[in-house]
Amino acid sequence: MTYRRLVTRTAASRDEGQGETRGRRSPRLSLRTQEAIWGWVLAMPIILGMLLWTLGPMVASAILSFMKWDLLTPPKWVGVANYVKMFTGDRLFWQAVKVTTLYALFRVPLGLAFGLLIALLMNQKLPGIYAFRTIYYLPSVLSGVAVALLWMWIFAPDFGLLNVVLWKVFHIKGPSWLFSETWALPAMVIMSLWGVGGGMLICLAGLQGIPTELYEAAEIDGAGPFAKLTRITLPLMSPVLFFNLVQGIISALRVFTEAYVMTGGGPNYATYFYGLHIYTTAFADFKMGYASALAWFLFLYILALTLLVFKSSPAWVYYEGRPRA
Amino acid sequence: MSGVSVDVDQQRIYALRRRFRRRKRLLAFAQRSTSYIVLAFGAVLIMIPFLWMVSTSLKEWSSLFLYPPQxxxxxxxxxxxxxxxxxxxxxxFLKNTCIITFTSLIGQILSASMVAFSFARLRWPGRDVIFIILLSTLMLPYEVTLIPKFMMFRALGWINTFKPLIVPDYFGGGAFLVFLLRQFYMTIPAELDDAARIDGCSTVGIWWRIIMPLAKPALGIVAIFGFQGHWNDFMGPLIYLNSTEKFTLALGLNLFKNQYTAQYQYIMAASLIVMLPLLVNFYIAQRYFVQGVVITGLKG
Known part of the structure; x- marks a missing residue:
């Protein structure tokens, strides 16, 4: 039935086509050319979008980083002055780099470890495991201002939940967290661990991809749980951990909303993250050229760290089917 | 005689095996219950802030500062x-957020889907080069493009309008979504396209009538993550919107915090209301969320 319809249709369309082509053969494009034209047309939004919102602005900000511009007076070419000032004359720049790096240094490994640990526990057939997975993942759905406000209340010095619990359970007089120069940054790290569910889920997917025969074979050879963890699970999970590490570094270096809402960079610049420095320079001080230079430094810093991780990867990341270097 | 001793041996082996199995089962049970307890403890730790939030939002101001807390x-x-x-x-604020979220979401889904169709299904010169350039732009942090974009929108007179937050989404919806959808479209059999073409379907028709309906799960994932991203977005509205009547919920919450410092019962109530759509979205689309994270490696 369908075949016949197909035949009659194509026959009909061929007849039409012949009728047409006889009249104007040359303007009719080959199917190949038609496809190419449609390809370009349909892809046009992203090509334009890339030029307008990514590549164009990228070039513009590179040029701008060698200029001085306060939006009111015309921009002035200043050469590398912005970069010189950044490294030699800007105390806040170094503070921002220090705070952000320190934060990443704690948040990234802790996040990785907790994510993997929870995923390991969860990778078993337990009753209600689905509910657990939902609960653990829930906080990472709710990033943003509302979460920042919730944690401000939890970290409140006198009546915040955390200090109340510390006092009642351990008889420890808790610090004033977000109001303390020493404890504000650790508070931000603690808060970030609440959202460890995303990394956990990726780890869980990785764990479920490990063939069970490997564990069975190891068991026959007399491997205990520890040997199975270090000889099978961790090597096979290393690509996933590698991915989570890179992602974690990038997102830790770009923290903005939490810091802006919770502390505004204080007290005494103890949580003055790099994102805040860019924002303040550009949209409070209107130093557009200098802010562009700051943004470029962030980009290069992220790139350098990512490259470092990539370079280190042959030593610890194991890809199946490829011998370990 | 020998037959009996074989039986005895056999029995001993059975007994040993049974004991071994019982021990193994016991060990597995101990291990599983330990995991269970640790997981349950962690789940309680994660839920406590939520419960505290709900509890605070229903208190009088004076009872916020009771000790021990209620x-x-x-x-x-x-x-x-x-x-x-x-x-x-x-x-x-709610109206503004909805306008921005839904108009940009529509643009994102339609244009990303169209572009991904072109990359996955059509052959055209330059396609692969452009795709690689597109992927490499994923590496670029938005901070780098932030300032020139701001100045571009300022020159267009778009500051303090929703346009800077909506219009860019109509240009392909971002490299990441295009990549995600392209990968999905590659898994749809190409014979469907050929069959449709033989039946006289146009290129656009193939996209709209064949690929779009088949890609519903992937489009669903895109919509879920897109909704979450736009709803939570803070920096964009912070930079582009100045007057209070243009504010989104995220900005409104921040304003609320500055005006009613220490009135945590209000702040928590408002935060919960803002979170509610995200919670509902998560509840409805749980399965897709988990799948989406697993497929994309996006942490949400």
């Missing part, structure tokens, strides 16, 4: 929610 507020003050909604122009 978990079940007495009296339960439902009015906090009404107050939180009326102390600031909440419904204006």
């Amino acid at each position: 978990w079940i507020p007495r009296p339960v003050v439902w009015r906090n929610y009404v107050d939180a909604l009326t102390l600031v122009p909440f419904f204006t």
Whole structure:
């Protein structure tokens, strides 16, 4: 039935086509050319979008980083002055780099470890495991201002939940967290661990991809749980951990909303993250050229760290089917 | 005689095996119950901030500072929610957020799907080069493009309008979504396209009538993550919107915090209201969320 319809249709369309082509053969494009034209047309939004919102602005900000511009007076070419000032004359720049790096240094490994640990526990057939997975993942759905406000209340010095619990359970007089120069940054790290569910889920997917025969074979050879963890699970999970590490570094270096809402960079610049420095320079001080230079430094810093991780990867990341270097 | 001794040996082996199995089962049971307890403890730790939030949002101001704290507020003050909604122009913020979220979401889904179709299904010169350039732009942090984009929109006179937050999404919806959808479209059999073409379907028709309906799960994932991203977005509105009547919920919440410092019952009520759509979205689309994270490696 369908075949016949197909035949009659194509026959009909061929007849039409012949009728047409006889009249104007040359303007009719080959199917190949038609496809190419449609390809370009349909892809046009992203090509334009890339030029307008990514590549164009990228070039513009590179040029701008060698200029001085306060939006009111015309921009002035200043050469590398912005970069010189950044490294030699800007105390806040170094503070921002220090705070952000320190934060990443704690948040990234802790996040990785907790994510993997929870995923390991969860990778078993337990009753209600689905509910657990939902609960653990829930906080990472709710990033943003509302979460920042919730944690401000939890970290409140006198009546915040955390200090109340510390006092009642351990008889420890808790610090004033977000109001303390020493404890504000650790508070931000603690808060970030609440959202460890995303990394956990990726780890869980990785764990479920490990063939069970490997564990069975190891068991026959007399491997205990520890040997199975270090000889099978961790090597096979290393690509996933590698991915989570890179992602974690990038997102830790770009923290903005939490810091802006919770502390505004204080007290005494103890949580003055790099994102805040860019924002303040550009949209409070209107130093557009200098802010562009700051943004470029962030980009290069992220790139350098990512490259470092990539370079280190042959030593610890194991890809199946490829011998370990 | 020998037959009996074989039986005895056999029995001993059975007994040993049974004992071994029992021990193994016991060990597995111990291991599983330990995991269970640790997981349950962690789940409680994660839920406590939520419960604390709900509890605070229903308290009177004076009982916020009781020691020891009340978990079940007495009296339960439902009015906090009404107050939180009326102390600031909440419904204006809600309307603004909905306009921005849904108009940009539509643009993102339609244009990303169209572009991904072109990359996955059509052959055209330059396609692969452009795709690689597109992927490499994923590496670029938005901070780098932030300032020139701001100046571009300023020159266009778009500051303090929703346009900077919506219009860019109509240009392909971002490299990441295009990549995600392209990968999905590659898994749809190409014979369907050929069959449709033989039946006289146009290129656009193939996209709209064949690929779009088949890609519903992937489009669903895109919509879920897109919704979450736009709803939570803070920096974009912070930079582009100045006047209070243009504010989104995220900005409104921040304003609320600055105006009603220490009135945590209101702040928590307002935060919960803002979180609610995200919670509902998560609840409805749980399965897709988990799948989406697993497929994309996006942490949400």
